[in-house]
Structures are given as structure tokens and as C-alpha cells.
Amino acid sequence: MKTLTFKNGDTMPALGLGTWKSEPGVVGEAVKIALELGYRHIDCAAIYGNQAEIGMALAAALAAGTVSRSELWITSKLWNNSHGQANVIPALQQTLADLRLDYLDLYLIHWPVPLKADVGIPQTGADFISLADQPLADTWAGMQAAQAQGLCRHIGVSNFSVAKLQELQAVAGTQPEMNQVELHPYLQQPQMLEFCQESGMQLTAYSPLGSNDRPPALKVDDEPVLLADPQITEIATAHACSPAQILLAWALQRGTAVIPKSVNRTRLQENLEAAQLTLTDAEMATIHSLDKHRRYVDGTLWTMPGSPFTLETLWDEEA
Numbered sequence: 001m002k003t004l005t006f007k008n009g010d011t012m013p014a015l016g017l018g019t020w021k022s023e024p025g026v027v028g029e030a031v032k033i034a035l036e037l038g039y040r041h042i043d044c045a046a047i048y049g050n051q052a053e054i055g056m057a058l059a060a061a062l063a064a065g066t067v068s069r070s071e072l073w074i075t076s077k078l079w080n081n082s083h084g085q086a087n088v089i090p091a092l093q094q095t096l097a098d099l100r101l102d103y104l105d106l107y108l109i110h111w112p113v114p115l116k117a118d119v120g121i122p123q124t125g126a127d128f129i130s131l132a133d134q135p136l137a138d139t140w141a142g143m144q145a146a147q148a149q150g151l152c153r154h155i156g157v158s159n160f161s162v163a164k165l166q167e168l169q170a171v172a173g174t175q176p177e178m179n180q181v182e183l184h185p186y187l188q189q190p191q192m193l194e195f196c197q198e199s200g201m202q203l204t205a206y207s208p209l210g211s212n213d214r215p216p217a218l219k220v221d222d223e224p225v226l227l228a229d230p231q232i233t234e235i236a237t238a239h240a241c242s243p244a245q246i247l248l249a250w251a252l253q254r255g256t257a258v259i260p261k262s263v264n265r266t267r268l269q270e271n272l273e274a275a276q277l278t279l280t281d282a283e284m285a286t287i288h289s290l291d292k293h294r295r296y297v298d299g300t301l302w303t304m305p306g307s308p309f310t311l312e313t314l315w316d317e318e319a
């Protein structure tokens with residue numbers, strides 16, 4: 001298995017299992033099968049609402065000897081309603097209790113979008129807190145404290161723009177070691193990749209298959225279907241593999257981690273086997289030409305009337 005190496009020498013399996021949209025009642029079995037197939041990296045988050053069931057599956061696999069804790073790489077994420085230095089450790093402790101773990105390998109600030117404490121998903125603009133009132137640096141101080149207490153081995157962020165990474169780097173004691181963002185051939189983010197490589201920060205690609213199972217509220221009618229892209233399909237035919245495997249091989253070959261979600265044994269196996277593929281330079285160049293800067297998870301949810309956020313200020317780019 002390909003790995004990404006952190007500054008202290010720790011290694012993260014580059015291909016992990018995504019668990020966003022994996023429903024309770026199904027996710028535990030998916031994690032069990034994934035561990036049996038050889039997955040060692042599981043990507044979780046408090047807001048996915050399924051960590052308790054994942055925790056049961058992890059505990060069962062550890063008890064059965066399928067894996068040892070040191071072989072596993074478990075990532076989770078701080079939800080938006082727990083920004084603020086004092087709120088990070090309690091939120092992480094709840095996540096550890098749900099996952100039945102003593103420590104996480106990686107803990108991320110899920111979004112640079114603070115919400116009020118009693119809000120899960122915002123319903124009105126009044127549910128938000130501006131970054132002026134709740135600075136990211138203050139939340140980062142809580143992340144550093146969690147790491148210092150040994151509750152997580154590594155800390156990072158998710159959905160941060162290059163500008164927000166730079167702002168955080170300027171004030172952070174411990175530098176963020178990971179940014180997890182949407183990355184696939186329709187959203188290649190070359191400047192982000194270059195910036196992270198120069199800064200010694202790792203990148204994880206979420207929604208690598210285009211997240212076609214997103215809730216309807218996060219979809220639009222005419223969106224392009226990544227898995228049906230004719231050029232991806234043509235490359236897949238040349239390798240006698242599936243389009244999904246080409247998308248995953250591309251992500252790995254760019255040096256990023258990648259976390260495809262599946263709850264289906266056949267597709268879990270197929271996705272893991274993508275790590276064995278090597279794309280030619282010509283194939284990488286063809287895929288390079290497919291970039292549309294097209295976000296499937298575009299952040300519109302954070303820009304409702306009355307919110308302090310706009311798409312421009314969220315991504316620090318023109319909408």
C-alpha cells in the first residue's frame with residue numbers, strides 16, 4: 001500500500017475508506033469488510049452521524065485480531081459547532097468515546113465555518129459565527145492542545161483555501177500537516193497541490209468519485225457525472241479496469257491520499273485494487289485536460305441569507 005509520510009516519520013496509508021453518507025445500519029458492516037479486505041485507513045467525522053457504529057466495528061476487528069491499533073490510521077473531524085479553543089478537546093473526547101479509541105491518528109477542523117454551539121446543520125443566517133468573532137487561530141490553539149495531550153497524533157484542516165492556510169501558518173505554533181479538500185479530475189486545484197507540496201503539507205482528496213450519492217439538497221440538475229466521463233472511460237477500457245479505479249489511481253499518482261466511500265463489498269475491493277494501477281504520462285496528461293474547476297460540494301449551504309460567509313470568502317476565489 002502506498003503511504004504518505006508525516007514530518008515525524010509516521011506513515012498514513014494513501015488509500016482510505018470514506019464514511020460520509022454511509023448510513024448507520026450499513027456503515028459498520030462496510031468497515032468490517034474493508035478491514036478484512038486490507039483497508040487500514042478510515043476517514044470519519046462527527047457530523048456524519050455514524051461514528052458510534054464505526055467504533056463498534058473497529059472494536060470488534062481489534063478484539064478479533066483482524067488488525068492492531070498501530071496498523072490503523074483513523075482520521076476524524078471537529079464539527080463547525082465546536083470551534084473555539086475551549087471546545088475542541090470536549091468534542092474530540094466525544095469522538096474518541098464514539099469510536100472507542102484512546103487517540104486519533106489525525107484530527108481536522110472540518111470547515112472554516114463556525115456555527116453556534118446548539119446548531120448541527122444551519123437553518124438561518126443567525127446560526128453562524130463570523131471568523132472575526134471566532135478566529136480560526138483560536139480553534140487551532142485547541143487543536144494544538146488536543147495534540148499535546150496525546151488525544152490525536154497529527155492535526156490539520158479541511159476545506160481551507162490557500163489564503164486561509166497561509167493565514168493559519170503565520171500564527172500557528174504547530175503547523176497544519178493536512179488539508180482535506182475535494183479533488184478529482186473536474187476539480188484538480190493545481191495551485192493548492194503546489195502550495196501544499198512547497199509547505200510540506202499533505203493533501204487528502206475527498207469526493208474522488210464525484211459523490212453521486214450526495215443528499216438532493218447538495219445537488220444541481222445538470223451536473224456532469226465524473227464516473228461517466230468518456231475519456232476516463234476510454235482509459236479504463238485500455239487498462240481493463242473500471243472508471244472509478246482510474247480516478248483513484250490518478251489521485252494516488254499525484255501524491256495525494258484519497259478516500260473513496262463505498263458500502264458495497266465488490267466496490268470496496270475494486271477501489272482498494274486501484275492502488276496497483278499505473279497510468280502513463282499520456283493518460284495523466286489527458287486527465288489533466290479535463291479540469292473544469294467544478295465543485296460538487298460547493299459550500300452553498302454556508303452562504304444562506306444572513307450568513308457572514310459568501311462563496312467568495314469561503315473559497316477565497318471568485319464564484
Ligand code: A2P
Pocket residue numbers: 018206207208209210211212213227242244245259260261262263264267268270271
Ligand atoms: P456505494 O457506496 O454503493 O459503493 P465519493 O467517494 O466520491 O463520495 O463517491 C461515493 C459514491 O460512489 C457512492 O455512491 C458509492 O456507492 C459509489 N462508488 C464507490 N465505489 C465505486 C466504484 N468502484 N464504482 C462505482 N461507484 C462507486
